[in-house]
Amino acid sequence: MLDTDRPRHLADFLRRMSEDPNVDMVGLDYFRPDRGGYEIVDEFLRTMPVKVPQDLFSLSRLERVRHVARLVEREWRTHTDFYEQWEWYQAHLVAERLREITLRAQLRKPLFVFMFGWNHGSQSGQDPLMLTDAGADALAVMLYQISSKRQFALMVEQWRQYVGAAQANLIPGDQVDFYWHQNMTRPRAAPEELYRRILTAHDKFSAGGKTLGVFWHDISRAAVVGRTGPYPGREWALAGAAAFSAVRRAWNVYPLTASLSVPPEVPVGA
Incomplete structure (x- = not known):
């Protein structure tokens, strides 16, 4: 977060990609602080109006980091104001770095930024509105590592309450992972x-209507044994492709549509 060379390197790379005629858009994968973001502890304590012990700055930097880490990781339920200010400050710095990169890069192509889905990214030092203001043309929201259908429904509601109409261009997407789809075989595979979650997010993430698009992650995961469970990678790919088709229909992309219906009394395989 405080490395002055990294934004310059990223901007130079994005500019080269943006100038390539074979590239339609450029992106940053999971743009966020690393390992808790504790390198910014002193800047946070000096900038934000948080309550701290009077002698905190007489202690070592390591002790200050430990103090902040204890409040935001172990005692956040009893220090909610401190915790929320820590999240806000991280998201603010992330957005500042993105703005610095976009201004330096002078992009000629749309920019997308991957961000975490749970609690609209706040626990990962991200904020969709700040990132949009900083120059992100679209936000690729990762519907990953959801422990239950109930948690997924809660995440959808978090986004719907936070992002209003025309405030951000959202592109939610899900990953090929049998475990993080609760090893489902029944009542649905x-x-x-995965198909249901992608379309649910597309329909309900924003209070302003359907999201800009969706994504599916990804070809390599569908090809690796251990991610797909009892289902072949082709089936995961078909689920993603079916979601894409449904989104295109929702946006009236297809000039023609066709449907096929079968009477319920017709036996399977007839």
């Missing part, structure tokens, strides 16, 4: 649940 895990790839079908």
Whole structure:
């Protein structure tokens, strides 16, 4: 976060990609602080109006880091004001770095930024409105590592309450992972649940209407044994492709549509 060379290196790379005629858009994958973001502890304590012990700055920097880490990782339930200010400050710095990069890069192509889905990214030092103001043309929201269908429904509601109409261009997407789809085989298969989550996010993430698009992550995961569970990678790919088709229909992309219906009394395989 405080490295002055990294924004310059990223800006130079993005500018080269943006100038390539074979590139349609450029992106930053999971743009956030690393390992808790504790390198910014002193800046946070000096900038934000948080209550701290009077002798805190007489202690070593390591002790200050330990103090902040204890409040935001162990005692955040009893120090909610401190915790929320810590989240806000991280997101603010992340957005500042993104703005610095976009201004330096002078991009000619749309910029997308990956961000975490839970609690609209706040626990990962991200904020969709700040990132949009900083220059992100679209936000690729990762619907990853959700422990239950109930948690997914709660995440959708968090986004719907936070992002209003035309405040951000959202592109939610899910990943090929049998475990994080609760090893589902019934009442629906895990790839079908991936399809359901992508379309649910597309329909309900924003109070202003449907999201700009969706994504599916990714070809390499579908090809690796251990991610797909009892379902072949092709089935996960078909689930993602079916979600894309549904989104295109929702946006009236197709000039023609067709449907096929079968009477319920017709036996399977007839």
